[in-house]
Amino acid sequence: MSFERREFLKLAGISTLLGLAGKGSVQALAQKVPEVPPYERPLTAKRWAMVIDLRRWTEQDSRDCIRACNEMHNVPQFDNPKDEVKWIWMEDFEHSFPSQENHFLSAEYHHKQVPLLCNHCDNPPCTRVCPTQATWRREQDGIVMMDWHRCIGCRYCIAACPYGSRSFNWRDPRPHIQGGDPNRLNREFPTRERGVVEKCTFCEERLSQGRPPACVEACRSGAMAFGDLEDPNSEVRHLLHENYSIRRKPGLGTQPEVYYLV
Amino acid sequence: MFDAPKVILGIILFVAVATFPIWFNGASGKVDNVPNLVYPDSTVYGNQCVLDAAYMKHSHMDLLNQWRDDVVRRGERIYEAPDGRRYVMSLQNTCMGCHTEKAKFCDQCHDYLGVKPYCWQCHIEPQGSF
Numbered sequence: 001m002s003f004e005r006r007e008f009l010k011l012a013g014i015s016t017l018l019g020l021a022g023k024g025s026v027q028a029l030a031q032k033v034p035e036v037p038p039y040e041r042p043l044t045a046k047r048w049a050m051v052i053d054l055r056r057w058t059e060q061d062s063r064d065c066i067r068a069c070n071e072m073h074n075v076p077q078f079d080n081p082k083d084e085v086k087w088i089w090m091e092d093f094e095h096s097f098p099s100q101e102n103h104f105l106s107a108e109y110h111h112k113q114v115p116l117l118c119n120h121c122d123n124p125p126c127t128r129v130c131p132t133q134a135t136w137r138r139e140q141d142g143i144v145m146m147d148w149h150r151c152i153g154c155r156y157c158i159a160a161c162p163y164g165s166r167s168f169n170w171r172d173p174r175p176h177i178q179g180g181d182p183n184r185l186n187r188e189f190p191t192r193e194r195g196v197v198e199k200c201t202f203c204e205e206r207l208s209q210g211r212p213p214a215c216v217e218a219c220r221s222g223a224m225a226f227g228d229l230e231d232p233n234s235e236v237r238h239l240l241h242e243n244y245s246i247r248r249k250p251g252l253g254t255q256p257e258v259y260y261l262v
Numbered sequence: 263m264f265d266a267p268k269v270i271l272g273i274i275l276f277v278a279v280a281t282f283p284i285w286f287n288g289a290s291g292k293v294d295n296v297p298n299l300v301y302p303d304s305t306v307y308g309n310q311c312v313l314d315a316a317y318m319k320h321s322h323m324d325l326l327n328q329w330r331d332d333v334v335r336r337g338e339r340i341y342e343a344p345d346g347r348r349y350v351m352s353l354q355n356t357c358m359g360c361h362t363e364k365a366k367f368c369d370q371c372h373d374y375l376g377v378k379p380y381c382w383q384c385h386i387e388p389q390g391s392f
Binding site for chain 1: 349
C-alpha cells in the first residue's frame with residue numbers, strides 16, 4: 001500500500017488541528033490576504049503578442065476561453081445585443097477579416113468562427129483619443145491598459161477602435177454578472193460600474209503573478225500561444241516564423257499584436 | 263422701531279430654521295451615535311495594519327490613491343511598509359482580506375461624516391465574516 005504510516009500520521013495531525021481550531025480555522029481560511037511571493041515572479045516581456053492557430057481551434061475552445069475570461073473578469077452578460085459587453089468573443093471569418101473575403105473562399109473558412117479580442121496594437125488609435133488618459137499603451141510591455149478609475153465614459157475610444165474591442169457599460173453591470181448571483185463573482189477582481197468602458201487587458205493582473213492569460217490557460221487544444229514578440233526564441237516568434245499569419249485590418253496601420261494562423 | 267414684534271419673531275424664526283440641522287440632530291440622538299469600529303481579529307499580519315493606526319485614520323485615502331496609481335498606472339504590485347513588511351497592493355484583496363466587515367469598519371466613519379466614497383461601485387466588498 002502506498003498509504004504509509006508517516007502519511008497517515010500527517011493527515012491525522014492536520015485533521016486534529018483543524019478540528020481543535022474549529023471556527024478559527026474556517027475564518028483563517030476565509031481571509032484571503034494575497035501572498036507576496038507570486039508577485040515577485042511576474043511574467044514580463046518587451047512586447048506581448050498572441051498567436052491563434054485557427055487550424056487547431058475547436059468549438060470547445062470557444063466555450064472554454066470565453067467562459068474562463070468572463071468568470072475571471074466579472075464580465076456582464078446582457079440579453080439585449082445593444083448592451084453587450086465583451087472581452088473575447090466569436091465572429092465569422094468574413095466579418096473578422098473583411099479584406100480577406102475572397103470569392104469562393106474555402107468551405108472550411110467560409111463559416112469559420114474566429115476568436116476576437118483586443119489586439120493591443122503597437123499604434124493604438126483608442127489611446128490617442130482618450131481625453132483623460134484612462135487608456136494608454138504601457139511602454140514596458142505594449143499592453144493597452146485601462147484605468148477604470150479615470151474613465152469618464154465619453155466613448156471616444158469605442159469610436160476610434162476599428163476592431164470593436166471596447167464595450168460600454170450602458171447599465172449597471174452587477175446584476176448581469178453570472179446571472180446576478182453575488183456568490184459567483186470573482187472576488188479577487190473588481191467589477192465595473194455604469195458609464196465605464198471596458199476591454200481585454202491581456203490579463204495583466206495574472207501576468208503580474210507569473211500566470212498566463214486566462215484564455216490561453218483554458219484553451220485545451222493549444223491553439224493559443226502567448227509570448228514576447230521581441231524575443232527571437234519565444235514560442236510566438238517560432239510560430240510566426242514557421243507559419244503564414246494574418247492580422248485584422250493591417251492596412252489601417254494600427255499594428256495589431258494578435259496574429260492568426262490559417 | 264416699527265413692527266418690532268414682527269421683526270424679532272422673524273429673526274427668531276430665521277435662526278431656528280438656519281440652525282435646524284444642529285438642534286434636530288442633537289435632539290434625535292444622532293450626534294451621540296459616534297463611530298464604533300470593529301477591528302479585525304486577524305492573525306494573518308499579527309493584528310497590525312499596513313501603517314500605524316493614527317496614520318490610517320486620517321490618511322488611508324492617500325495610501326489607497328497611491329496604491330491605485332502604483333498598481334494600475336505603473337504596474338507595481340508590492341508595497342514595502344517602513345517596518346519592512348511587504349504587502350500586495352489591493353483594496354479588495356489585501357485591505358478587505360483583514361477588514362472583512364465593511365459595515366462595521368468603513369461605513370462607521372463614512373456614514374457619520376456623510377462621506378460617500380465610490381470604491382464599492384466596482385470593488386467587491388467581502389461577504390462578511392462568519
